[in-house]
Amino acid sequence: MTRPGVFGALNEEHRERLMSLAREVSFATGERIFNEGGKADRFWIIHTGTVALDLHVPGRQAAVIETLGAGRLLGWSWLVPPHHWHLGAEADSPVRAYEFDAAAVREMCAKDPGLDHELCTYVAGVLARRLRSARVRLLDLYAPHGAGEVP
Secondary structure (H helix, E strand, O other): OOOOHHHHHOOHHHHHHHHOOOEEEEEOOOOEEEOOOOEOOEEEEEEEOOEEEEEOOOOOOOEEEEEEOOOOEEOOHHHOOOOEOOOEEEEOOOEEEEEEEHHHHHHHHHHOHHHHHHHHHHHHHHHHHHHHHHHHHHHHHHOOOOOOOOO
16 A cells, blocks of 8 residues: 555665654644744644645735645645745644654654655655645635636
8 A cells, every 4th residue: 555645755774763853743734833934943734634735815814725635745835945935824624633843853854864865855745736726716706807827
């Protein structure tokens, strides 16, 4: 059986090493997990529930960019200096997640180039998907009809 999300991107040894740093946490429906611009000093892997990622739009309500579920990585800004959130996140339902201290994971990656490569490759894919989701969502909301069509 293939594991979803980040767990499927790491080999068993790296998955076990990463999980040795995990701490189980939970968030209630409607609880704000982080805000755009805040300090990104941790990240999560969602175990159960859903989290909405949103983007601040001046003068308007925040735009939900993507909804994440089980196995998905919540937060990538911890990996890229200056370590500030680029999006916001709110629990859409009761959430249980594994929380990781970003500094501890970066230190582990510095000592294990294989883990670093697997994790950075996975996060790069997450970044690409979220950028596309943000573009499509903002075009859906604010562009003239048909402006977001891809040739």
